[in-house]
Amino acid sequence: MSATCKEIKILQPTKEIWPGHPDSSISKNIRNKTRIARENLTFRIEFILLGFSDFLNIQGFLFVVILVIYMSILLGNGLIIIITNIDPDVQTPMYFFLKNLSFLEICYTSVMVPRMLKNLWTQSRNISFIACAVQFYFFLVFRITESLLLAAMAFDHYVTICKPLYYPVIMNHKKQVQLVIGSWISGIPVEIQLTYQIFSLPFCGSNKLNNVFCDIPPLMKIVCGDITMSELFIFVNAVVFVIPLLLLILVSYIKIITTILKLPSVIGRHKAFSTYSSHFMVVELLFGSEMMAHWIPKCKKSKGIDKLLSLVYCIGIPMFNPLMYSLRNKDIIAALKKILPK
Template sequence: MNVELDRHWENQSAVNEFVLLGFREHPMLFFAAFLAIYLTVLLGNGLVVIVTTRDPALHTPMYFFLRSLSGLEVCYTSVTLPRMISSLATGDHSISLEACASQMFFLLFLGGAECFLLGAMSYDRYLAICLPLRYMTIMNQRMLIGLVSGCFILSLPMQLVQIGLIFSLPFCGPHEMDHFFCDIPPVLSLACADLYTNKLVVYMENVIFVLAPFVLILTSYVRITKTILHMPSVMGRRKAFSTCSSHVIVVSLFYGSAMLVYLRPKTTDSIKVDKLLSLLYTVAIPLCNPLIYTLRNKEVKAALKRLLSNK
């Protein structure tokens, strides 16, 4: 019995770091590309935060949520891209177990908060279009702060449980991951233990963080669509569709890629496919969000012009 325990702990401590293979071919090319993307994400989302904060015309619930989403995107990309850029520049692709656990926690924590935040934004659009007379009464400052704070508070305990379960597993085999950050599927593929409990928790979290907000969003937009179609004014319908279209695009991209990574059945090629799909929700969406919300929004463009003219 003691021999078995010794072997267990010996195996458990056999791997104390992982190697993220990521994009090791043409490192300088990827270094330049991801550095440019990261700076663009910071600039684009930072501008959205500044413009929606400084312009009084944008001090409305919709832009409060947009400001929160842009700030969250900055944090979200900062979890993965700086380390990846550093690895490409130095050639050091190793990451300790502790750093891997920290990276995964913040990625899941912020990702879960974003799922809830996108759901809260759909609820906001539902109130604005379907219950316009009660909108400002319901969506007051206290409600706004409560909804955004709740998105982060609800995400925290589940992710702590998830990380605790994953990194209590023994890692005694290969330590290389064909990925560019510590995500659940590639890390679990390196564990040498029964993964039934871990997989069960992963699916439970998918139901809570992905399916539940998605159902809320879908229900909200079904009711929004019905309300818009019954509007007598063509201009009113166009304006209502315009205010919702940007959010629908972001939701489709974010939830589509997340569902493909975490909900589809795993095969031998899943890790490679997951790596490509994860670029969509960790890099492409934070990069495109400012463009989606500003280029299609006359109020934000007008506010940006006012800010630049004042400068």
């Protein structure tokens, strides 16, 4: 009897672990995969815009500076819209395009700067996946619209200088409206596709975007999958939109400068250059920063250059536009004197 009991004691079964048991290796693998998927999902739901986190000691100062710049952008571009609407002396095709450009700058800046100010004020740099995608989409659409409007303005200047007799036929009001509407809507389908292409990529690892808003370079840095097709689509997008527009503007201004240099009057040449040089300076600033941001190899960029160029997009160009077009334009200054107190 004792032997039997001893045998039973020795042969007592151990704790049985079946495949669905919590301690089984299969269950542990499932839990690990679930945890990793949950972490990756968290990264996809939310990003962190590092912004000015390197300058924690001057967050308040940066908030005040950016707020002042933002208010000046709203005021300057708003004044141009008001002037071109109420003063009959500046209700010409050139100012029709300028009015649309000023409205665009207000929309363009308002997509990014309020979020930047909120992050500085609250010290909370989180941005949801959807909010980042929306900000990214409108940023791209407004960038393309601005490029198209600048190209339309360059073409208008070309016709004014080089084909003055044909101007009423070539640039009638219907043509102007068509160019403006085309500028606003042409980039919409392409940028929807590009936004979908970027935000359908697998974001894993870090969810930190070292920038002040959701832009292409910082987003591509945290993608962990194959980005060959996305980079190809971005390149094709630049080739289709940016390069032809830049060539159109350059050819237009080469012809404009050639024609102006042939004018017999020195005063006439000076007036023509002062009128159209502002537009050319804006074009240089926009396309120059565009090429530096996306066409310079990553290995040759210094640390923080993407963030600096993003600030040029956000507040630099919109702030300089009204200054360049108003301070260097006698018609705008004369209209300002009419509506503002002496």
